[in-house]
Structure formats: structure tokens, C-alpha cells
Amino acid sequence: MGSKNIDFPANLEYQSGFGNHFSSEAITGALPESQNSPLVCPYGLYAEQISGTAFTAPRKLNQRSWLYRVKPSVTHDPFKPRVPSHEKLVSEFNQSNSSANPTQLRWKPVEIPDTPTDFIDGLYTVCGAGSSYLRHGFAIHMYTANKSMDNCAFCNADGDFLIVPQKGRLWITTECGRLQVSPGEIVVLPQGFRFVVDLPDGPSRGYVAEIFGTHFQLPDLGPIGANGLAASRDFLVPTAWFEDSPRPGYTIVQKFGGELFTAKQDFSPFNVVAWHGNYAPFKYELSKFCPYNTVLFDHSDPSINTVLTAPTDKPGVALLDFVVFPPRWLVAEHTFRPPYYHRNCMSEFMGLIHGGYEAKADGFLPGGASLHSCMTPHGPDTKTYELWTKSVVPFVSQATIALGNEAGPQRIADTMAFMFESCLIPRICPWALESPSIDPDYYQCWIGLKSHFTCELTNRELQNGYNQAN
Numbered sequence: 001m002g003s004k005n006i007d008f009p010a011n012l013e014y015q016s017g018f019g020n021h022f023s024s025e026a027i028t029g030a031l032p033e034s035q036n037s038p039l040v041c042p043y044g045l046y047a048e049q050i051s052g053t054a055f056t057a058p059r060k061l062n063q064r065s066w067l068y069r070v071k072p073s074v075t076h077d078p079f080k081p082r083v084p085s086h087e088k089l090v091s092e093f094n095q096s097n098s099s100a101n102p103t104q105l106r107w108k109p110v111e112i113p114d115t116p117t118d119f120i121d122g123l124y125t126v127c128g129a130g131s132s133y134l135r136h137g138f139a140i141h142m143y144t145a146n147k148s149m150d151n152c153a154f155c156n157a158d159g160d161f162l163i164v165p166q167k168g169r170l171w172i173t174t175e176c177g178r179l180q181v182s183p184g185e186i187v188v189l190p191q192g193f194r195f196v197v198d199l200p201d202g203p204s205r206g207y208v209a210e211i212f213g214t215h216f217q218l219p220d221l222g223p224i225g226a227n228g229l230a231a232s233r234d235f236l237v238p239t240a241w242f243e244d245s246p247r248p249g250y251t252i253v254q255k256f257g258g259e260l261f262t263a264k265q266d267f268s269p270f271n272v273v274a275w276h277g278n279y280a281p282f283k284y285e286l287s288k289f290c291p292y293n294t295v296l297f298d299h300s301d302p303s304i305n306t307v308l309t310a311p312t313d314k315p316g317v318a319l320l321d322f323v324v325f326p327p328r329w330l331v332a333e334h335t336f337r338p339p340y341y342h343r344n345c346m347s348e349f350m351g352l353i354h355g356g357y358e359a360k361a362d363g364f365l366p367g368g369a370s371l372h373s374c375m376t377p378h379g380p381d382t383k384t385y386e387l388w389t390k391s392v393v394p395f396v397s398q399a400t401i402a403l404g405n406e407a408g409p410q411r412i413a414d415t416m417a418f419m420f421e422s423c424l425i426p427r428i429c430p431w432a433l434e435s436p437s438i439d440p441d442y443y444q445c446w447i448g449l450k451s452h453f454t455c456e457l458t459n460r461e462l463q464n465g466y467n468q469a470n
């Protein structure tokens with residue numbers, strides 16, 4: 001299991017930049033010069049455009065690429081519903097497939113199966129909102145898998161995947177070329193690209209955010225200035241790579257409206273000899289993120305850690321933000337340094353890639369997840385509150401600890417948590433609510449928070465209500 005279909009070199013070469021107009025040739029001269037669709041393309045290739053936005057989208061939002069390939073992707077038998085169908089993928093959330101649940105939810109890491117399971121079969125939807133058909137919404141999936149995809153490629157017609165591997169590397173072959181993605185990196189596979197996921201390490205687990213109807217952007221930096229957070233040049237895009245060998249019985253598995261369809265063809269879809277354009281898969285290493293934060297007092301809102309944002313039409317309101325909580329220094333004076341207690345009109349799904357998370361001393365484990373939906377209260381667990389108010393602090397170098405208001409700089413180490421945050425309210429799939437991994441005692445982590453309220457009032461004044469003025 002975990003065997004790979006394709007040999008990947010130790011170090012692949014990438015193109016660098018975010019949203020650039022890239023161009024790449026596996027064979028010199030394969031890209032047509034000065035036009036996209038010549039009468040006959042170099043080397044007899046077919047020209048094929050893939051559009052990630054409407055033809056007429058404004059230029060600054062328009063995304064498309066031109067692929068020059070041995071045979072066009074249309075050369076396949078008709079699509080048929082896949083047998084067996086996949087029962088745990090949802091792309092239109094309604095009462096028939098998911099439910100509303102405002103309680104705080106947490107899942108322990110899901111066991112990776114022993115039975116042979118590839119990325120497609122190991123993928124399952126946890127929650128989401130909206131509809132891929134209506135081009136507005138998102139889905140959060142997770143995967144547990146142990147074997148490479150074999151003689152088939154996946155294509156998601158519904159939306160863009162942002163994959164966060166937590167365990168096991170992903171070697172991904174796409175029509176634009178190949179990407180090696182390790183835990184600690186993320187990869188975005190935009191709507192419509194065909195890809196194969198190989199698992200060189202065998203047992204693998206991770207998280208996937210899928211967005212319908214828009215694409216990820218870098219966040220505006222506002223007063224931060226021209227630099228900081230995720231830098232454009234750290235986003236890596238594949239270079240053209242192709243294979244041209246017969247592949248009898250090759251299957252394209254297309255996710256379309258959350259259902260899987262298959263189409264047979266007798267050649268590899270990875271037959272793109274050259275391509276150019278600004279619509280392409282990319283990866284990013286989270287340790288390259290340059291965090292900004294408070295340097296005097298109070299805890300910053302988590303939006304300061306936004307890596308990528310998928311916007312809605314409302315200014316500043318995200319369909320889906322991808323936010324990281326990387327190792328960093330905490331220096332605020334006379335401040336409760338962990339995340340504050342709060343309720344949010346946005347909904348927050350969190351995962352942990354490795355280490356611990358500053359708001360949870362126990363129970364939030366690498367590979368696990370939590371969901372705090374719209375206006376559901378949450379915040380640090382009892383232990384975290386007690387420890388940080390007494391300055392006996394987990395995850396930080398003991399040498400840096402001082403007491404209370406005098407706390408010196410503290411470095412949160414060995415951590416990489418993340419959040420998918422959405423303005424839409426997720427509905428939750430039944431298999432996620434009924435999962436043996438769900439933590440039925442999650443609420444207990446706050447129950448021990450006791451009142452520390454002290455004042456000179458009499459019991460009678462306290463119990464009957466008190467206001468200094470009357």
C-alpha cells in the first residue's frame with residue numbers, strides 16, 4: 001500500500017508567484033508564439049483552454065490557462081454514475097443530507113483504515129453550507145487513506161480544493177505538472193483540473209476546504225503595508241510535465257454536484273506538453289508565513305493570520321478564510337495572551353497539523369478537529385485559563401516565563417493549528433455527528449471555569465441585583 005504509480009524526482013522544480021501569468025514547456029518550442037490557437041500547434045499538439053472564471057469576468061479577477069496537449073480531454077467515453085457510488089460527499093447542504101447543530105463540536109483524530117483506500121474513497125464531507133450548483137458555498141472534508149490512486153484521475157467540477165495534509169506526503173500529478181506536498185504545506189487544486197494523488201508514505205490523513213464559485217486570493221494588507229503574512233513568491237506552481245503512453249481502461253472520476261461519475265479513456269490525462277496562464281494548482285509552505293501581531297497589549301483578532309481568503313461580494317466578508325496559528329512570540333503586557341472568550345457571527349472550523357494549540361491544554365489533538373458555529377460561545381479551556389492567568393504556560397520555553405503582569409516574551413513552539421472561517425453557517429453531515437471520533441465530553445473543558453468575582457457587596461445586594469446609582 002502507498003505504492004506510487006509515478007516516480008517523482010527528489011526535488012521537483014516549481015515556478016514561483018501568486019496569480020502570475022505563468023508559462024512552462026516540457027519540450028522547448030511547444031508553446032505557440034504570439035497566439036493561443038494556431039492553425040497547427042507546435043509538435044502537432046492540441047490547444048485547449050481551461051477557464052476558472054466566466055469569460056467576461058473583470059480582467060483583475062479573470063483566470064484561465066491554455067494547455068497544449070497530445071490529445072484533448074474530450075477524448076473519452078460518456079460519463080456514467082460511478083459504481084460503487086460515494087455516500088459521504090456533499091456539495092449542496094440541506095435537510096436531507098445534513099443538520100443544524102449550534103453546540104461546540106470536537107473530533108479526535110480519525111483512525112486511518114487498514115483496508116486499501118485511496119484519496120477519493122478516503123474523502124468524506126464533515127460540514128458545509130450553500131450549493132455547488134448555485135456557485136455559492138463551501139464544504140469541509142477530511143480524508144484518511146493508505147494507497148495511491150491507480151489508473152484513474154480525479155476531477156472536481158464543483159469547486160476548488162485547499163488540502164491541508166496532516167500525516168503522510170501527497171505526490172500530486174496535475175495537468176500543469178507535479179507537486180510534492182508534505183504535512184506543513186498546503187496545496188490548492190482549482191476547479192476542473194484533473195489530478196492523481198499518490199501516497200509515498202502509505203497511511204495519510206488531512207483536511208480539505210472546498211469553495212464553490214470563487215477562488216482564493218491573498219488578503220489585503222491594509223496598514224500592515226506592502227509586506228508580511230504570506231509572500232507571493234512563496235507560492236509554488238508546477239512546471240509542465242507529461243506522459244504519452246497507452247493507458248488501457250484509464251478512468252476519469254468526476255465529482256459533479258457532489259456525485260461521482262466515471263469516464264473511460266485509453267490514455268493518460270497528463271499529456272500537457274506546455275501551458276501558459278494564471279489558472280493553475282499551487283502549493284505553499286506554512287512555515288514561510290510571516291506573522292504580525294500585537295507588540296504592546298491585548299490579543300489580536302485571528303484574521304491577522306490569514307494566509308488566503310475566498311471573498312464574497314460583501315467587502316471584508318469571506319466565504320472562506322484560511323488562517324494559521326504558527327509558532328511565534330507573545331509579548332503583550334498586562335494581557336491574557338491566549339485567544340479570548342468570544343462569540344462570532346462567522347463560523348470557525350479548526351484543525352491541528354502538529355503540536356498543541358494555545359487555547360486548549362488537552363483534547364485538541366493533531367489530526368482532530370473542532371467546529372464553533374455562528375454565535376456559539378467558545379474560548380480557552382479551564383486548564384488553559386488557569387495556567388495562563390498564573391503564568392504556568394504550556395508549549396512555551398520555560399526559560400522565558402515570568403509571572404502575571406510581568407510576563408516576558410514567550411515563544412509558542414511546536415504548533416501549527418489552522419482555521420477555516422466562513423460567513424455561511426455550516427450544516428453537519430450525519431456520519432460526522434455519529435462518528436466514534438466525536439468527543440461527547442467536549443463541553444466539559446469549560447464547565448470547570450469558576451467565578452473569580454470578588455467585591456465587597458452583601459449577599460442580599462448581589463442576589464437581588466445591584467446598581468450603584470439606585
Ligand SMILES: O=C(O)Cc1cc(O)ccc1O
Nearest residue numbers: 300301302339340348359378
Ligand atoms: O477560536 C479559536 O480558537 C480561534 C481564534 C483564535 C484567536 O487567536 C482569536 C480568536 C479566535 O476565534
Ligand SMILES: [Fe+2]
Nearest residue numbers: 342348372378
Ligand atoms: Fe474562535
